[in-house]
Amino acid sequence: MKRLxxxxxxxxxxxxxxxxxxxxxxxxxxPAELAIPSGTKVRxxxxxxxxxxxxxxxxxxNREKVIAGRGTATIFxxxxxxxxxxxxxxxxxxxxxxxxxxx
Amino acid sequence: xxxxxxxxxxxxxxxxxxxGILAAATRSVPNSKRWLGAGLLxxxxxxxxxxxxxxxxxxxxxxxxxxxxxxxxxxxxxxxLAWHNIWMSSHGAALAKSAKSVGRNISDGTSECSALxxxxxxxxxxxxxxxxxxxxxxxxxxxxxxxxxxLGGLFGMLAGIAVGYLFYAGxxxxxxxxxxxxxxxxxxxxxxxxxxxxxxxLIQADLLPSLAAPLWDTSAILPESGLPGMLLHSxxxxxxxxxxxxxxxxxxxxxxxWTGMKWVARPRPSAAQQ
Numbered sequence: 001m002k003r004l005x006x007x008x009x010x011x012x013x014x015x016x017x018x019x020x021x022x023x024x025x026x027x028x029x030x031p032a033e034l035a036i037p038s039g040t041k042v043r044x045x046x047x048x049x050x051x052x053x054x055x056x057x058x059x060x061x062n063r064e065k066v067i068a069g070r071g072t073a074t075i076f077x078x079x080x081x082x083x084x085x086x087x088x089x090x091x092x093x094x095x096x097x098x099x100x101x102x103x
Numbered sequence: 104x105x106x107x108x109x110x111x112x113x114x115x116x117x118x119x120x121x122x123g124i125l126a127a128a129t130r131s132v133p134n135s136k137r138w139l140g141a142g143l144l145x146x147x148x149x150x151x152x153x154x155x156x157x158x159x160x161x162x163x164x165x166x167x168x169x170x171x172x173x174x175x176x177x178x179x180x181x182x183x184l185a186w187h188n189i190w191m192s193s194h195g196a197a198l199a200k201s202a203k204s205v206g207r208n209i210s211d212g213t214s215e216c217s218a219l220x221x222x223x224x225x226x227x228x229x230x231x232x233x234x235x236x237x238x239x240x241x242x243x244x245x246x247x248x249x250x251x252x253x254l255g256g257l258f259g260m261l262a263g264i265a266v267g268y269l270f271y272a273g274x275x276x277x278x279x280x281x282x283x284x285x286x287x288x289x290x291x292x293x294x295x296x297x298x299x300x301x302x303x304x305l306i307q308a309d310l311l312p313s314l315a316a317p318l319w320d321t322s323a324i325l326p327e328s329g330l331p332g333m334l335l336h337s338x339x340x341x342x343x344x345x346x347x348x349x350x351x352x353x354x355x356x357x358x359x360x361w362t363g364m365k366w367v368a369r370p371r372p373s374a375a376q377q
Contacts, residue, residue, distance in 0.1 A: 017309070041309070043309075045166070051243065052239075052240035052243055052244055053157065053236040053237070053239070053240050054240075055233065055236075055237070059322060059326070059327055059328060059343065059344070060322070060344070062303065062316070062317065062342070062344045062345070062346065063307055065169060065170075065307070066157055066161075066169065066233060066236060067161070068157040068158035068161060068236075069158075069240070070158075071157065071158040071161060071162075072161075072162075072166065073161055073166065073169070074165070074166030074167060075307055076306075076307060076308065076309035078316075079316070090110060090237075091110070091236075091237050091240050093106055094106070
């Protein structure tokens with residue numbers, strides 16, 4: 001019983017993070033808003049379909065990562081409190097704007 | 104053009120402040136400027152290589168290669184800054200009195216200077232590779248207005264270098280009595296800030312738990328996007344929304360290096376007898 005309990009307590013630590021996808025095309029995020037569950041860690045894969053590099057940057061998520069042209073990047077985010085977390089593509093900030101909606 | 108200038112300014116600022124502080128801190132170490140210059144050149148060459156291998160580095164370790172690379176670069180820089188600061192606190196008194204006596208101790212001075220080369224090289228490498236990628240993206244795109252944007256990049260770069268130089272010039276005006284204590288404190292905080300950034304990358308890669316994310320949120324009072332927040336981020340590792348693990352790394356580096364500095368600078372029995 002004790003062992004079962006300790007395994008149950010450890011499970012959230014080893015549980016696989018849910019996968020979410022974002023794409024970048026013509027210096028815009030697709031989709032521009034991505035809904036994820038709050039309170040859990042999420043693995044975000046970003047695929048850059050442009051030829052030019054981009055930097056995924058978010059002060060509210062405390063994340064930054066350079067993605068090469070035609071490259072793919074993986075970022076872990078969360079667990080987040082419910083809310084809206086804006087992010088930008090720093091290299092093309094005028095158009096590359098988006099947000100994670102944790103709900 | 105302004106947006107370009109700001110991005111490049113932000114990238115250049117951190118490396119520029121590190122070089123400014125180290126140039127001031129080692130002003131009486133023989134040949135230190137030459138070693139700093141060599142570090143700068145090595146860092147520039149390295150940043151072009153890193154920029155060109157972004158996709159390769161990123162694809163390593165199932166997509167978290169970039170975080171591991173950044174955390175490693177930061178970790179080595181923290182160790183080198185720690186070594187530098189502990190070395191300075193054991194030689195600081197002698198350096199303040201006379202540069203000559205230390206100049207004779209060539210082997211000691213050389214290893215210290217090679218640490219300078221590595222620190223500056225790594226700082227330029229990390230910040231420079233992002234700048235190279237950004238400017239390459241502008242030059243490679245065909246959306247027009249490139250020359251204005253590249254000009255903006257040049258302005259941002261010059262502004263970043265100017266702030267580093269002003270910081271250096273300001274430090275040189277600090278009276279000798281407080282000089283080594285002030286530069287030692289600045290280097291200590293730089294190292295702690297880098298340790299916190301290294302933790303930040305390891306959390307992003309899911310290699311470390313965040314503990315609490317965020318531990319606090321001061322983004323409404325002092326955002327990192329503004330100039331004061333940007334300067335504090337570069338100087339003392341300020342983060343408006345840090346994870347708990349970042350603070351653990353920050354305080355560990357701070358206490359470990361400070362203890363090392365105090366330990367080597369402790370009064371020795373032989374010195375007390377004189």
